[in-house]
Amino acid sequence: xxxxxxxxxxxxxxxxxxxxxxxxxxxxxxxxxxxxxxxxxxxxxxxxxxxxxxxxxxxxxxxxxxxxxxxxxxxxxxxxxxxxxxxxxxxxxxxxxxxxxxxxxxxxxxxxxxxxxxxxxxxxxxxxxxxxxxxxxxxxxxxxxxxxxxxxxxxxxxxxxxxxxxxxxxxxxxxxxxxxxxxxxxxxxxxxxxxxxxxxxxxxxxxxxxxxxxxxxxxxxxxxxxxxxxxxxxxxxxxxxxxxxxxxxxxxxxxxxxxxxxxxxxxxxxxxxxxxxxxxxxxxxxxxxxxxxxxxxxxxxxxxxxxxxxxxxxxxxxxxxxxxxxxxxxxxxxxxxxxxxxxxxxxxxxxxxxxxxxxxxxxxxxxxxxxxxxxxxxxxxxxxxxxxxxxxxxxxxxxxxxxxxxxxxxxxxxxxxxxxxxxxxxxxxxxxxxxxxxxxxxxxx
Numbered sequence: 001x002x003x004x005x006x007x008x009x010x011x012x013x014x015x016x017x018x019x020x021x022x023x024x025x026x027x028x029x030x031x032x033x034x035x036x037x038x039x040x041x042x043x044x045x046x047x048x049x050x051x052x053x054x055x056x057x058x059x060x061x062x063x064x065x066x067x068x069x070x071x072x073x074x075x076x077x078x079x080x081x082x083x084x085x086x087x088x089x090x091x092x093x094x095x096x097x098x099x100x101x102x103x104x105x106x107x108x109x110x111x112x113x114x115x116x117x118x119x120x121x122x123x124x125x126x127x128x129x130x131x132x133x134x135x136x137x138x139x140x141x142x143x144x145x146x147x148x149x150x151x152x153x154x155x156x157x158x159x160x161x162x163x164x165x166x167x168x169x170x171x172x173x174x175x176x177x178x179x180x181x182x183x184x185x186x187x188x189x190x191x192x193x194x195x196x197x198x199x200x201x202x203x204x205x206x207x208x209x210x211x212x213x214x215x216x217x218x219x220x221x222x223x224x225x226x227x228x229x230x231x232x233x234x235x236x237x238x239x240x241x242x243x244x245x246x247x248x249x250x251x252x253x254x255x256x257x258x259x260x261x262x263x264x265x266x267x268x269x270x271x272x273x274x275x276x277x278x279x280x281x282x283x284x285x286x287x288x289x290x291x292x293x294x295x296x297x298x299x300x301x302x303x304x305x306x307x308x309x310x311x312x313x314x315x316x317x318x319x320x321x322x323x324x325x326x327x328x329x330x331x332x333x334x335x336x337x338x339x340x341x342x343x344x345x346x347x348x349x350x351x352x353x354x355x356x357x358x359x360x361x362x363x364x365x366x367x368x369x370x371x372x373x374x375x376x377x378x379x380x381x382x383x384x385x386x387x388x389x390x391x392x393x394x395x396x397x398x399x400x401x402x403x404x405x406x407x408x409x410x411x412x413x414x415x416x417x418x419x420x421x422x423x424x425x426x427x428x429x430x431x432x433x434x435x436x437x438x439x440x441x442x443x444x445x
Contacts, residue, residue, distance in 0.1 A: 042359040045120025051353070051360065052093040054113035056106050056125045056134075057149075059098035062225060066250050066280040066338045067126055070149060071096040072331055073322075073342030074124060079329040081350055081438055088358040092350075095119065101224065103133035110134040114143055121146055121365060124167070124345045128152045128200045129224065139163045144365045146352065147345045147393070151274070152199040153418065156392040163366060165386065166393035167345055169307055170418070171200060171247060174272055174397055175207020177305065177414050178245060180423055181399045182270075183211045185410075190217045192241025192267065194232060194256055196248050197221035204247030204272055217241050222252060229255050230263075237265040246271045254284035257298055269302045276304035277337050278402055279311075296402075303410065305397035307381050308344055310337050312406040317432035318379040325437065344379045350439055351376060357443035371444045377431050378439070381413050392417070396426060 045052040059068045075094050082091040095117055097109035106127070113119050114137070122138055125131050126149035135154065138145040139161045147167035148155045151174065155166035182191060191212055195201025201221055209216065218239035220232035233256060236244055244267045246256060253275040260266065275281075282296030309316040314323075322343050326335040353360060355368035373386025385392040396415035400407035416423040434440060 040359075043120060043361040044118050046090070046360060049090055050093045051087070051090050052095065052117065052119050053121045053123045053349075054110075054117055054119035055094070055096040055123055056099045056109050056113070056127075056130065057096055058101035058126065058130075061100035061102070062227070062251050063101035063127070063249055065284055066277060066336075067101075067149075069333070069336050069338035070124070070126065070342040070345075072333075073326070073336075073339030074346045075342075076325050076329040076331075076339070077343040077346035077350075080325045081346075083329070084436065084438060087350055087353045088360075092353075094123075099127075099130055101127055101130055103130050106130040106133050107137070110137065114138070114141055119143070120360070120362065123147055123349050124149050124342065126150065128154070128196075129198050131155075132199070135161060135164060142362055144362050146365075146369070147348060149341075149345070150200070151203065151393075153203050154199060156390060156418075158389065158391045161391075163362075165369060165391040167348065168341075169273075169305075169382070169394045169397050170392060171203035171272065172207040172418050173395065173416055174305055175204040175247070176210055176416055177207075177397055177399065177411075177423060178270060178272075179208040179211030180414075181303075181411060182208070182215075182243065182245075186243055186268070189215065189243040189268070190239070190241050191215050192217060192236040192239055192244040193219040194229075194236065194244055194246040194248060194252075195219060195221045196252070197223050200274075201247045204245075208245055222248070224249070227251075227255060229259050232256075233259040233263060233265060236267070237263055241267055243268045243270065246275060248272070248275045250275050250277060250280050251284060253281045254288050257281075257285060258289055258293065261293075261298070271302060271304050273305045273307065273397065276302065276402065278405060279336065280338070299402045300404065302402045304400060304402060304407070306400050306407065307394055307397045308337075308340060308379055309381075310407070311335055311340060321433045321437045322379075340379075347378050347439065348376065348384075351378070351441045354439065354441040355444050357445065368444045372441060375441070379433070381430055382415050382426050383428075385417065396423075 057071050058064045078092040078094050099105040121144035123146050128150045131148050145164040151168050151171040155164050278296040285293040309318045313319050322340050352369045355372045356365040370388045376384045382394050382396040398413045399411040413426040415426045
């Protein structure tokens, strides 16, 4: 786990000078283009000086571990951008509320954000069952619904839900790449599936079955909130599955591991990216076992996927940027992979807002994101798929094995789309962040 860095006075002085230079231009970055000058209320949530956006997250409840850290990372990056002049001279005001991963609560807090807070856009609202509950409301209200923190295919329906965009690789894409790995490297295995009983599990299952459907011997599902997964793990054990693929949240990674230990069941586990953070799962194992399992060493050898440089990659330029942002604008606690996730979503939003121009409107923001999709670069290892016909997010992952606090690569970076789209290797060099840590996307006009 990263520790807060201690920088010398010389570095502070250089940072301060750089901040003054950037502040003079604003994050829009082009003097003479009227950034922030004469701007007014171009749309709901926009004033001459601010743009208010919102989100819903489980800050309490079974899904809060890890996920509650995401908005703190998002806020830290927006505060960093604001400290350097904002976007086209406007500061980003970020309001996020607790839904406890309960769809009924999600509807209530999103109503408050849209009708009382009058947000310009929803950015990064988390969860498949929760965000599904507000999908129609946001689209019928004309609220841009960007970068849902979930890999459900529901977010890529531009004809039905034109305001909504995904962000992370969708679960079918991730499932396909895991399925191909199983086909090519564990060709004799009997495969079991451990699935959240909603679109999260369904989409992941769809991808895996495309490659190894004939070798799946059991597919067990859990209902979010029911913490007894004994029947599901026992059924997987009885099926003879020697590989189990889990599309589940982190709490259920810990629960499935503890239950497997109790049943003396030791398959090769493969967890989706969503449920595999060693630091978080280690703390949950400690809590759920009441101290009998004290760390995440039981995850050594577990296979998962990655699409962002993680907190353990301390020399990666993007990780160094996120550490600097967290040191300068973070709150309590350390930089984590969940906070990096939130910062990465925030970075993409700043790009979209820059592209929407100095007088942003809700319709202009959506149009801008559809236009700049192929040009977007950032912390992710793979390209986005945004266009007028696609609101899908990132296009792939690499397969890795957990080893200690880090991972080792089992595959190159792979990209694909939905359905029969071929899986190919992504060979483009991963560009580092801009020197000031803030993107410079030109307005699309």
